[in-house]
Amino acid sequence: MKLSMVPVSLFGDIVAGKISIAEWGAHAQSRGMDGYDISIMFIPNHTATLINRLKGESQAAGIAIQPLMVCCYPDFTNPSKMERERQIDYLKRDLALVSNFGFQCIRITAGQNHPGLSIEEGAKLCTDCFARVTDTAAKYGVTLVFENHSKPGAWPLIDFSFNPEAFLAVVEKMEGLPIGVNFDTANAVACGANARELLESVIHKVWTVHLNDTATVGAWTPVSLGKGLVDFDAVFEVLARHRFDGWVCIEEASGQGWQGIDAAIAFARQHVKA
Numbered sequence: 001m002k003l004s005m006v007p008v009s010l011f012g013d014i015v016a017g018k019i020s021i022a023e024w025g026a027h028a029q030s031r032g033m034d035g036y037d038i039s040i041m042f043i044p045n046h047t048a049t050l051i052n053r054l055k056g057e058s059q060a061a062g063i064a065i066q067p068l069m070v071c072c073y074p075d076f077t078n079p080s081k082m083e084r085e086r087q088i089d090y091l092k093r094d095l096a097l098v099s100n101f102g103f104q105c106i107r108i109t110a111g112q113n114h115p116g117l118s119i120e121e122g123a124k125l126c127t128d129c130f131a132r133v134t135d136t137a138a139k140y141g142v143t144l145v146f147e148n149h150s151k152p153g154a155w156p157l158i159d160f161s162f163n164p165e166a167f168l169a170v171v172e173k174m175e176g177l178p179i180g181v182n183f184d185t186a187n188a189v190a191c192g193a194n195a196r197e198l199l200e201s202v203i204h205k206v207w208t209v210h211l212n213d214t215a216t217v218g219a220w221t222p223v224s225l226g227k228g229l230v231d232f233d234a235v236f237e238v239l240a241r242h243r244f245d246g247w248v249c250i251e252e253a254s255g256q257g258w259q260g261i262d263a264a265i266a267f268a269r270q271h272v273k274a
Contacts, residue, residue, distance in 0.1 A: 001239075001244065001245055001246065001247070001248050001272045002034035002035060002066075002246075002247050002248070002272070003033055003034050003035070003247075003248050003249075003250070003265075003268055003269070003272045003274075004028075004033060004034060004035035004036055004037050004066070004068040004069060004247055004248070004249045004250070005028060005033060005036060005037060005249060005250035005251075005252055005261065005264070005265070006037035006038065006039065006069065006071055006210075006249060006250070006251050006252070007024055007037075007252055007261055008222070008251055008252055008253035009252055009253055009254055009255050009256060009257055009260050009261065010024060010257065010258075010261070011039060011041070011153075014038075014039075014042050015041050015042065020057055021038060021042055021043075021054060021057070021058065022054070022057035022058045022060070022061040022063065023061070024036060024038070025058060025061065025063040025065070025067070026061040026062070026063055027258070027261070028065065029062075029063055029064065029065045031261075031262060031265050032265075032269075032274050033065060033265065034065060034066060034247075035065050035066035035067065035068035035069075035247065035249075036063075036065060036066075036067060036068065037068050037069040037070065037071065037249055038067075038069075038070055038071070038103075039070070039071045040070055040071065040072045040073070040094050040097075040098070041154070043097060043098070043101075046093065046096070046097045046100075051097075051100055051101075054101065055101065058101075066102075066104065067101055067102045067103045067104070068103065068104050068105060068247060068249065069103065069104070069105040069106070069107055069145075069182075069208065069247070069249055070094070070098045070103050070105070070106050070107070071106075071107045071152075072091060072094050072106050072107060072108055072109070073109055073152050073154045073155065074087045074088075074090065074091045074108055074109055074111065074129070075087050075109075075111040075112050075155070076088075076109075076110060076111040076125060076126035076128075076129035076130070077110055077111030077112060077113070077114055077117055077122045077125050077126050077160045078111055078112070078114065078125075079114055079116075079117070084125065084129055087111075087129065088129055088132050088133060091106075091108065091133050091136075092133060092136045094106065095133070095136050095137055095140050095142050096136075096140055098142065099140035099141060099142050103142065104142065104143060105142065105143045105144070105145055105182075105207075105208060105247075106137070106142055106143070106144055106145070107145055107146075107147055107182050107208075108130070108133075108144055108145070108146050108147070108179075109146070109147060109149045109152075109159055109161070110122065110123075110126040110146070110149070110159060110160045110161040110166070110167075110170050111125070111126055111159070111160050112155050112156075112157035112158070112159065112160060113157050113158050113159065113160045113162065113163070113166075114157065114160075117160065119163070119165055119166045119169050120169065122160045122166060122169075122170075123166065123169035123170045123172075123173050124173065126160070126170060127170060127173040127174045127177070130144070130146070130174055130177055130179055131177055134177060134178055134179065137178075138178070143180065143207065144178070144179045144180070145179065145180045145181060145182035145207050145208050146161075146170065146171070146174065146179055146180070146181055146182065147161070147181070147182040147183075147184050147187070147210065148161055148162070148164070148167040148181075148183065148184050148187050148188060148191070148198070149161055149162060149184065149187060150162050150184075150186075150187045150190060150191070150219070150220040151219075151220070162187065162190075162191050163191065164188075164191050164192070164193040164198055167191075167198075168198075168201060168202070171202050171205055175205075180205055180206065180207025180208065181202050181205040181206045181207065181208075182206075182207070182208045182209070182210055182249075183199055183202065183206045183208075183209050183210065184209075184210040184212050184251070185209065185210065185211055185212050185213070185230045185232070185235050186210075186212035186213050186214040186220055186222075186228070186230055186251070187210075187212070187214075187220055188230075189214055189217065189228075189229050189230050190214040190216065190217060190218065190219060190220040190221070191217075192217050192218065195230065195231065195234070195235065196231070196234045196235070196238060199235060199238050199239075200238055203238065203239075203242045203244070206239075206244065206246070207246050207247075208246050208247045208248075208249055209235075209239070209244075209246070209247070209248045209249065210249055210250075210251045211225065211232075211248050211249065211250045211251065211264075211268055212225075212230070212250075212251035212253070213225050213226065213227060213228035213229070213230045214228050214229055214230065215227075215228045215229065216229075217229065222253035222254060222255065223254060224254040224256070224260060224263060224264065224267075225250065225252070225254075225263075225264045225267040225268065226267045232271060236271045248268065248271075248272050250264050250265065250268050252264040
């Protein structure tokens with residue numbers, strides 16, 4: 001297994017330009033990480049000026065580790081057909097953009113839990129959209145991974161797939177698609193499911209893991225890794241038994257800045273050896 005991280009605790013400062021993507025990548029590298037992750041919100045446009053600046057900053061920082069995963073937030077369960085078309089086009093643009101920086105994966109979501117949406121309808125809407133972006137992902141050499149997500153700051157509603165039944169329905173319908181699962185350990189607990197059983201049920205499709213913790217059930221309440229309700233020993237027992245050898249991506253959201261990031265890396269290294 002290899003280790004990467006998305007620095008949720010730094011999102012505000014990175015989006016505001018107080019911390020650069022290069023600074024984040026260089027810090028991850030200095031702490032012995034194998035890769036680093038970002039949010040699509042860190043790259044506000046696809047102009048040549050911005051792309052060249054970001055590439056130049058990373059080169060100047062001497063970053064040699066893998067740019068791994070970009071978290072994106074498509075709303076493929078939107079009841080409006082026109083809006084779903086927009087969301088498809090937005091994601092295709094994101095695939096082209098992040099491939100320019102060498103990122104290997106894009107984390108995709110099903111969409112919001114729009115009022116009146118049944119599990120069957122929502123699973124069909126989002127997987128129909130998934131199918132329409134796979135050719136673009138293949139063209140740009142980017143892997144798509146779908147997450148049992150909760151709620152990003154980018155949305156007013158929770159994720160459709162926060163309901164474990166909905167999550168499993170989506171995984172079943174995308175069975176024939178070249179899309180994996182990004183299994184989030186905290187959301188598996190926060191949604192009220194048995195995390196071990198939920199992981200076992202989708203392990204054949206798990207390509208990446210979000211190592212994340214929660215202080216509550218019913219909603220994801222960020223907390224330092226190992227300080228919440230997730231049984232990480234059980235998670236890694238399942239991964240080891242199934243010989244999982246993919247990327248483990250820490251989702252560090254404790255709100256403790258660089259100190260929280262370093263503490264999360266130290267915790268994760270108890271399970272993912274350098």
